[in-house]
Amino acid sequence: MNLEITDDERDFLSELFEEKQKHMIQEINHTDTIDFERMLKTKLEVLEGLMRKIGRNAP
Numbered sequence: 362m363n364l365e366i367t368d369d370e371r372d373f374l375s376e377l378f379e380e381k382q383k384h385m386i387q388e389i390n391h392t393d394t395i396d397f398e399r400m401l402k403t404k405l406e407v408l409e410g411l412m413r414k415i416g417r418n419a420p
Contacts, residue, residue: 371415371416374415375412378412378415379412381408382405382408382412385401385404385405385408386405388401389401
């Protein structure tokens with residue numbers, strides 16, 4: 362599947378993704394539950410993959 366988006370849409374998605382990424386990293390750093398941390402790390406990997414796909418570098 363291909364999805365075409367405008368530059369404005371890509372910029373907006375990038376902002377949303379970056380905000381979510383920061384929030385997820387904070388959650389990972391503050392969780393005491395290994396299973397929850399693993400789940401968050403998996404979702405963070407997916408998010409960072411999406412960031413790369415829209416042309417924004419993820420750390």
